[in-house]
Amino acid sequence: MSKPSYKVADIELAGWGRKAIVIAENEMPGLMACRKKYGPLKILKGARIAGCLHMTVQTAVLIETLVELGAEVQWSSCNIFSTQDHAAAAIAVAGIPVYAWKGETDEEYDWCIEQTLVFRDGKPLNMILDDGGDLTNLVHGKFPQYLPGIKGISEETTTGVHNLYRMFKEGKLAVPAINVNDSVTKSKFDNLYGCRESLIDGIKRATDVMIAGKVCVVAGYGDVGKGCAQALKSFGGHVVVTEIDPINALQAAMEGYEVTTMEEASKQGTIFVTTTGCIDIITGDHFKNMKNDAIVCNIGHFDCEIDVNWLNVNAIEKVNIKPQVDRYTLANARHIIVLAEGRLVNLGCAHGHPSFVMSNSFTNQVMAQIELFTKSSQYAIGVHMLPKILDEEVAHLHLEKLNVKLTKLTEKQSKYLGIPRNGPFKPDHYRY
Numbered sequence: 001m002s003k004p005s006y007k008v009a010d011i012e013l014a015g016w017g018r019k020a021i022v023i024a025e026n027e028m029p030g031l032m033a034c035r036k037k038y039g040p041l042k043i044l045k046g047a048r049i050a051g052c053l054h055m056t057v058q059t060a061v062l063i064e065t066l067v068e069l070g071a072e073v074q075w076s077s078c079n080i081f082s083t084q085d086h087a088a089a090a091i092a093v094a095g096i097p098v099y100a101w102k103g104e105t106d107e108e109y110d111w112c113i114e115q116t117l118v119f120r121d122g123k124p125l126n127m128i129l130d131d132g133g134d135l136t137n138l139v140h141g142k143f144p145q146y147l148p149g150i151k152g153i154s155e156e157t158t159t160g161v162h163n164l165y166r167m168f169k170e171g172k173l174a175v176p177a178i179n180v181n182d183s184v185t186k187s188k189f190d191n192l193y194g195c196r197e198s199l200i201d202g203i204k205r206a207t208d209v210m211i212a213g214k215v216c217v218v219a220g221y222g223d224v225g226k227g228c229a230q231a232l233k234s235f236g237g238h239v240v241v242t243e244i245d246p247i248n249a250l251q252a253a254m255e256g257y258e259v260t261t262m263e264e265a266s267k268q269g270t271i272f273v274t275t276t277g278c279i280d281i282i283t284g285d286h287f288k289n290m291k292n293d294a295i296v297c298n299i300g301h302f303d304c305e306i307d308v309n310w311l312n313v314n315a316i317e318k319v320n321i322k323p324q325v326d327r328y329t330l331a332n333a334r335h336i337i338v339l340a341e342g343r344l345v346n347l348g349c350a351h352g353h354p355s356f357v358m359s360n361s362f363t364n365q366v367m368a369q370i371e372l373f374t375k376s377s378q379y380a381i382g383v384h385m386l387p388k389i390l391d392e393e394v395a396h397l398h399l400e401k402l403n404v405k406l407t408k409l410t411e412k413q414s415k416y417l418g419i420p421r422n423g424p425f426k427p428d429h430y431r432y
Helices: 011-026 029-038 057-068 085-093 106-115 134-142 144-149 158-169 184-207 223-234 246-254 262-268 284-289 308-314 355-374 388-396 411-417
Strands: 048-052 072-076 127-130 152-155 177-179 215-219 238-242 271-274 294-298 317-322 325-329 335-339
Touching (some): 029 057, 029 355, 048 057, 048 134, 057 072, 057 085, 072 106, 106 134, 127 134, 134 144, 134 158, 152 158, 158 177, 177 355, 184 223, 184 294, 184 335, 184 355, 184 388, 215 223, 215 262, 223 238, 223 246, 223 271, 238 262, 262 284, 284 308, 308 335, 355 388
Parallel strands (some): 048 072, 048 127, 127 152, 152 177, 215 271, 271 294, 294 335
Antiparallel strands (some): 317 325, 325 335
């Protein structure tokens, strides 16, 4: 199959990208520790990894870590707006096939993913590293001939994990998969602390809005919602939460947030953030309730939470203010400002999560790829979790950077608690 060796927006951006990657490496101690430990062993030699994950500077460090460990890697982005073009250019110049640029069409997006399936020697992928499930679904649906040779899938995000469990339940999953998202050092860090910083970055870059004093509506109070609510509250916003789960709703109430329905919240809010991963969270009826120039954005994986299509059909006018910022005029003469066309606001309008927290997530990805590639016979078709001891190792690799000094159990304490001195320290059912 003839294909270009890469396709990016501007290869001349590679120098800038390389400088940014060097800085990011210093903030990603987990990945650098993986290079030091596993690089000399070339533990992933023979792996042909097709990756579909936001092509950012942080992802570039992940890609080059996998290559350092011996893998062949080909890459596409999992969102049409999330690519950082300088990072993509740097990876292309490094000789790694990458097909990603900011502002792809849906058709170009699909084309980019397809370019990653067959490698230069004509051999197909044998590993999948996915974020959201698009690559997994494409291979299962359109290229099933490659499935027998694939050793495993590692999945980054909540939406993709839901997809894997659904596929397995329906008997459609043909490959063992590791749920990276629900590793504690991913979901309780990337989803919570990452969103806590990158949400505000996206909203501010897009709108320059003052958050203090505004009513800010957060749809969903999972880990992502918790981080978003904390961030908005810390800037002086009055946070209102919507939830379907009584446990999450009670948590929000106990944190001091008002909890109500979107039907009510849509009349109060100035800033709206969806975090649920579900469809039809903000619909036409909600838009009609909103104040003039209400800001509406999404930080869930797919663009299904906000009914942007309703605006495109029913608004009197749509004005593009700047890339990924659109202002709609409704029939009631009020305006709605939509960020990133309802896609991930932190990557569409800013640079996503900081490098340090992504080091947590991506170290889990490396561990998962190693597990599935080197121990594939030990993983039946299904959705698995990384062992607790590896989750704790990922955390341990990041402590020195923050000058954390761990207390060490004595032999007496270890026996008293009935846990090993070096872990794992918590049972699998423990909720952090």
